[in-house]
């Protein structure tokens with residue numbers, strides 16, 4: 001008997017609760033009119049800081065790069081269905097393949113170097129790019145304080161942020177480091193006749209040619225800054241270069257575009273990418289760098305992997321698996 005009374009009491013309370021809620025505007029579609037908590041619709045500034053020995057490293061985002069719906073041969077030989085299935089299997093959206101743009105900044109205590117510059121003012125590869133400068137400033141780094149801009153290669157999403165639309169330098173005090181092979185290829189006037197890469201060539205000429213006098217051409221194996229060693233990894237472009245960054249016994253790899261997708265080309269590293277200049281060479285460079293990183297258990301920063309793109313690779317069968325590094329909520333002095 002006591003139990004039925006309890007039930008009746010609960011029901012009365014429930015009904016009373018509903019009428020209070022309705023009066024407050026939570027029920028019956030009145031919520032939009034009565035909203036007292038407007039949505040912010042903004043995201044936190046996109047920078048992430050970590051340490052490499054005594055070096056302070058900061059990843060800054062230039063914003064997402066949407067490749068659009070899965071299509072056959074974005075990764076050569078992979079059908080639209082196979083790509084869609086790989087995305088589904090990994091809980092990734094199947095209506096748009098989105099790559100990130102994770103640019104690395106290192107502060108050695110003496111000098112500040114930025115690796116790659118994002119899209120700058122160009123919206124050629126999507127509407128949400130061009131956020132690098134704002135994110136740098138949010139991270140407390142002023143573009144005028146950048147001493148070196150180091151390019152992994154001269155594709156739009158890596159070098160179009162060198163110059164502002166009005167022709168001013170975005171990093172007015174920086175020397176620019178890149179492979180000469182990429183400079184020569186992407187500024188070659190003769191390639192303006194090639195419709196497939198014409199827009200890339202025209203843009204790269206606008207970015208690179210005015211900076212010719214402050215450019216340092218890097219060689220394979222060269223230590224370009226204290227603790228920063230260039231490692232030639234061609235194929236994606238003719239001069240694509242990754243950079244090993246070392247301090248106090250810690251080492252990481254700024255891997256640029258050694259791989260474009262954290263699942264597809266990590267699990268199947270022999271897949272060529274539609275935007276590779278020489279896909280077969282890109283695969284052999286990828287396997288060489290991946291093998292080294294996996295064997296030595298070294299972290300990499302991958303420009304296009306999910307934010308912030310910092311993680312590890314391990315061998316899995318014929319391919320690899322990517323393990324994102326846990327984000328640190330407090331800066332570890334000895335990461």
Ligand SMILES: [Zn+2]
Pocket residue numbers: 155157158257303304
């Ligand atoms: Zn890229």
